[in-house]
Amino acid sequence: MRTVVIDPGHGGIDRNGLYTTAPNKMFRFPDGTTLYEGVINRQVAGLLYHLLDTYPNIRPVFTVNPHDPRDISLRQRVKVANSYHDSILISIHHNAGGGSGAEIFTNPGQTSSDRLATMIFDQLSPIYSKYSLPMRPDHSDGDPDKESAFYVLRKTKGVAVLLEYGFFDSERDRKLITDANFQKKVAYATFQAIKKFVELQR
Numbered sequence: 531m532r533t534v535v536i537d538p539g540h541g542g543i544d545r546n547g548l549y550t551t552a553p554n555k556m557f558r559f560p561d562g563t564t565l566y567e568g569v570i571n572r573q574v575a576g577l578l579y580h581l582l583d584t585y586p587n588i589r590p591v592f593t594v595n596p597h598d599p600r601d602i603s604l605r606q607r608v609k610v611a612n613s614y615h616d617s618i619l620i621s622i623h624h625n626a627g628g629g630s631g632a633e634i635f636t637n638p639g640q641t642s643s644d645r646l647a648t649m650i651f652d653q654l655s656p657i658y659s660k661y662s663l664p665m666r667p668d669h670s671d672g673d674p675d676k677e678s679a680f681y682v683l684r685k686t687k688g689v690a691v692l693l694e695y696g697f698f699d700s701e702r703d704r705k706l707i708t709d710a711n712f713q714k715k716v717a718y719a720t721f722q723a724i725k726k727f728v729e730l731q732r
């Protein structure tokens with residue numbers, strides 16, 4: 531049994547309607563719509579959990595339940611991941627800052643995290659291609675993921691991958707990343723890659 535720790539980045543909306551990560555990780559479009567990264571992360575995380583939960587060799591757990599709006603610390607997120615032997619951390623995010631499309635990150639260096647990242651890349655690519663959204667690879671080290679020593683990637687002992695499924699401040703990405711059907715597709719693709727990765731390691 532392999533534990534997959536699903537980490538929905540940032541916070542959610544609390545019972546008073548307040549975004550617990552505000553004023554960060556949110557974006558107000560000129561038409562008045564506001565996107566909250568943490569809310570979208572929680573939607574994808576919930577879908578991924580249910581898919582993984584159907585699979586007998588995988589036990590999914592959350593760092594923070596999607597119904598829990600708290601923006602728990604990075605340290606706490608890592609603590610959950612490291613509390614399971616040989617776990618796989620999937621940290622779910624959406625990007626910002628003027629780009630478009632998906633990115634997959636692992637900690638620098640070649641580990642089995644890179645193998646999983648490549649599998650996720652391969653599963654996501656046809657979906658993004660279909661919707662004309664770019665995958666944003668970095669092939670300089672021979673694989674498509676980007677490498678960055680993000681805290682959750684650096685401190686997690688087991689396999690750890692951080693996903694950015696699109697840009698929450700992008701006019702081009704916003705409709706897709708908030709679309710339930712698109713979210714289902716990317717969650718399913720991520721599930722397929724994790725399943726394949728776990729099967730190959732058994």
Ligand SMILES: [Zn+2]
Nearest residue numbers: 539567623624
């Ligand atoms: Zn984020």
